[in-house]
Amino acid sequence: RHVGLVSPLQLAKRGKADVTVRKTTGQVLVGRGTYGRQSWNGQTATVFGCSGFLGRYVVARLAREGTKVIIPYRGLYEYVRHLRPTGDLGMIVPMEFDLRNPKQIEECVRHSDVVINLIGRNYETKNFSLEQVHIEGARLIAEIARESGVSRLIHMSNISAKTNSPSQVLVTKAFGEQRVRESFPGANIIRSATIYGYEDELLNNIGKFKQFYMTVNKAAQKLRPVCVSDVAHVIDMIRDDEQTVGQTYELFNPKEYTRKDIIDLVQLLVCEKVWHVDVPPKLLRLAARMTDILPFHYTSHHEVDLMSIDEVPSGGPGIHTFADLGIQPHTLELTALQYIRHYRPSQHEEDPMEPKGYKAFRKLPVPVSNKDIVV
Secondary structure, eight states: OOGGGOOGGGOOOOOGGGEEEOTTTOOEEEOBSSSSTTSBOSOEEEEETTTSHHHHHHHHHHHHTTOEEEEEESSOGGGTGGGGGGSOTTTEEEEEOOTTOHHHHHHHHTTOSEEEEOOOOSSOOSSOOHHIIIIIHHHHHHHHHHHTTOSEEEEEEETTOOTTOSOHHHHHHHHHHHHHHHHOTTOEEEEEOOEESTTOSSHHHHHHTTTSEEESGGGOOEEOOEEHHHHHHHHHHHHHOGGGTTOEEEEOOSSOEEHHHHHHHHHHHTTBOOOEEEOOHHHHHHHHHHHTTSSSOSOOHHHHHHTTOOOOOOOOTTEEOGGGGTOOOOOHHHHTHHHHGGGSOGGGTTOOSSGGGOOTTSSSOOOTTOTTSBO
């Protein structure tokens, strides 16, 4: 066969969008097939923490764009089975691992050029302490990723993470950031505010416990909630943009809310009063400590500590936000209903978002005496 006599139909058309050159390693990745789910863009990503709230959205977004995704999991296969249909046949690869086993972590990242660490906990278990999850686990993943020749590492943290925080959760997350920077200098750190969505613990908890929702400090905690799809979008853009290597991002809502504002919004949208009870922080923390001994998770004293800490962006030099990526985050007032509509009474289930002309997107706080709310 003569090489010079190849038919034009046999020539594969390639454009700039088909080729990715990794800035840190110089690795050239060439996509195959048409763009989208039924192709391969040449990239392989390992998503630790894929079975969590944010993880399923990140995996779905990567798979939709033709990225081969390794999904390490701990425990039962059923925890990640729902992620398989998000990608084409063979593009979602489950692998069992233990966060304390370097060999298994190395097997999970061996063939990847991107590693995304979403592992995080707001409470301790008999198997893992906060230090093991947020510090040692993050350091181990970063070290093994660098030694395995991984091009990009994206590490998920918290917007309130500080080494002098009163919350042990945020302290360990801050030290975890430091260990990741030391082990993988080109890592991206993402500090997100409270995330809301279909499986969140903000809007859904208010709706679920609307008959008895406990707060502290008169629900004055300041929050900057962001939509889970926006956070997944940022992670996907960082993964694909080599100009973002080593950058730190803080993701937060442009508008500041108190927890009381969000409670008022939820009770307006579900057309039913939310009965919230303010409990002294020390008393609620003591009760939460007692639940820590239960074999299943209900709440934790660490989560009570987080209820008293405001989400305040640092705004320091070198900190990037949604605007630097050209992303306009979703508005809480306009998107919250789709996540909590099922908490409405049956007679209001099909009602529109704006009851009797009231504009739910007007500036909070929302008046709780609205006649459309069922008391």
